[in-house]
Amino acid sequence: MYDVREWRHVFKLDPNKSISDEHLERICESGTDAIIVGGTDGVTLENVLDLMARVRRYTVPCVLEISSIETITPGFDLYFIPTVLNSSNPKWITGLHQQAIKEYGEIMNWDEFSFLGYCILNKDCKAAQLTEANTDLSKEDVAAYAMMAERMFHLPVFYLEYSGTYGEKDVVKEVKNALENTLLFYGGGISNREQASEMAALADVVVVGNSLYENIEEALQTVKAVKGK
Numbered sequence: 001m002y003d004v005r006e007w008r009h010v011f012k013l014d015p016n017k018s019i020s021d022e023h024l025e026r027i028c029e030s031g032t033d034a035i036i037v038g039g040t041d042g043v044t045l046e047n048v049l050d051l052m053a054r055v056r057r058y059t060v061p062c063v064l065e066i067s068s069i070e071t072i073t074p075g076f077d078l079y080f081i082p083t084v085l086n087s088s089n090p091k092w093i094t095g096l097h098q099q100a101i102k103e104y105g106e107i108m109n110w111d112e113f114s115f116l117g118y119c120i121l122n123k124d125c126k127a128a129q130l131t132e133a134n135t136d137l138s139k140e141d142v143a144a145y146a147m148m149a150e151r152m153f154h155l156p157v158f159y160l161e162y163s164g165t166y167g168e169k170d171v172v173k174e175v176k177n178a179l180e181n182t183l184l185f186y187g188g189g190i191s192n193r194e195q196a197s198e199m200a201a202l203a204d205v206v207v208v209g210n211s212l213y214e215n216i217e218e219a220l221q222t223v224k225a226v227k228g229k
């Protein structure tokens with residue numbers, strides 16, 4: 001299933017973390033809608049290729065979330081390009097993108113790329129630190145970013161990123177109300193079925209990452225909680 005609009009649950013695997021073949025098989029066969037390969041630090045072409053080849057043994061769609069130009073490789077079903085809307089450094093909003101498109105725009109198959117408007121709200125996570133995100137935001141501030149994503153930039157996805165910590169329901173609700181067509185991805189701190197159900201009731205897609213490396217049994221339960229399988 002390559003239509004993001006039909007997704008409800010995805011797992012995010014970090015190329016910089018190790019996962020056993022047994023766990024990877026259970027993740028890929030879990031019924032999740034897709035596997036996103038992505039991370040902020042320690043992502044190399046080598047560990048991306050390794051993870052891609054291992055996920056490729058299964059039929060689940062496999063998406064590369066691009067965090068650096070050096071780690072882009074053919075072979076994924078889809079490529080996500082993040083732009084961090086609440087970054088205080090333009091490099092992470094349009095800077096790197098403009099440079100990449102200047103160099104590769106003519107040869108890009110645009111159908112393979114989808115664009116994610118991030119708003120990062122956990123000030124301590126690596127992505128917030130790297131991108132110098134302004135995380136001191138009210139729910140109205142965040143909803144305004146969501147509206148900008150949809151109405152100004154026509155982004156297909158708004159990604160509410162709490163990476164490593166469980167987010168605030170009020171913020172997710174406010175953001176969902178601000179969006180009409182743009183999909184809302186929620187990611188951060190989902191480690192059990194209750195949290196997965198709670199966020200899936202508010203967002204279009206929930207992303208589960210770290211808990212795969214911390215408690216695989218509980219992490220796998222999040223698929224059932226969201227998709228009822």
Ligand SMILES: CC(C)=CCC/C(C)=C/CC/C(C)=C/CC/C(C)=C/CC/C(C)=C/CC/C(C)=C/CC/C(C)=C/COP(=O)(O)OP(=O)(O)O
Pocket residue numbers: 014038039040041065066067068069072073074075079081082083084092093096097098100101104107108112118125126127130131161163164210
């Ligand atoms: C298919 C093919 C071969 C095509 C070639 C053409 C080509 C090269 C096209 C390039 C197109 C393009 C526009 C690329 C963009 C380049 C780029 C570098 C953009 C910047 C992306 C960005 C804003 C990154 C910032 C960090 C970020 C938002 C990362 C997302 C992942 C994330 C938040 C992971 C969370 O996990 P992590 O932080 O690792 O958490 P842990 O603490 O648990 O590890």
Ligand SMILES: O=P(O)(O)OC[C@@H](O)CO
Pocket residue numbers: 012161162163164165186187188189190207208209210211
């Ligand atoms: O790792 P966790 O906290 O589950 O967050 C998932 C994802 O949003 C990270 O980009």
Ligand SMILES: [Mg+2]
Pocket residue numbers: 014016038039040041
């Ligand atoms: Mg990481």
